[in-house]
Amino acid sequence: xxxxxxxxxxxxxxxxxxxxxxxxxxxxxxxxxxxxxxxxxxxxxxxxxxxxxxxxxxxxxxxxxxxxxxxxxxxxxxxxxxxxxxxxxxxxxxxxxxxxxxxxxxxxx
Numbered sequence: 001x002x003x004x005x006x007x008x009x010x011x012x013x014x015x016x017x018x019x020x021x022x023x024x025x026x027x028x029x030x031x032x033x034x035x036x037x038x039x040x041x042x043x044x045x046x047x048x049x050x051x052x053x054x055x056x057x058x059x060x061x062x063x064x065x066x067x068x069x070x071x072x073x074x075x076x077x078x079x080x081x082x083x084x085x086x087x088x089x090x091x092x093x094x095x096x097x098x099x100x101x102x103x104x105x106x107x108x109x
Contacts, residue, residue: 033068037081038103040067041089046099049090056090057082 041060048056064078071077085108092102103109 033071035103035109036067037064038085038089038106038108040064041081041086042093042099042102045086045090045093049093053090057086060086 040063044060044063045056048059061078061082064081065074068074068077085106088106089102092105093099097105
């Protein structure tokens with residue numbers, strides 16, 4: 001009976017460690033995606049700064065979908081990025097922040 005208890009504790013500990021490692025990997029992957037999206041948006045926005053905001057949003061959304069095409073729910077992720085983050089990126093660029101510094105300043109990279 002004692003051996004079974006030790007075995008169950010060992011299995012549980014292994015599962016907890018495995019979940020923790022997977023969570024860290026998932027978090028770093030999400031951070032990497034956020035950084036990639038920001039950098040893509042900056043590259044897309046810079047040459048379009050004099051254009052209509054809706055045109056910029058459409059262009060970034062299109063580039064986002066191309067970047068994330070293999071990820072499930074990419075359409076929703078791209079729309080969320082455009083809705084929540086794109087305006088911050090545009091404002092940073094308009095305020096004179098260098099394109100290479102925008103994503104770092106916004107804590108996306």
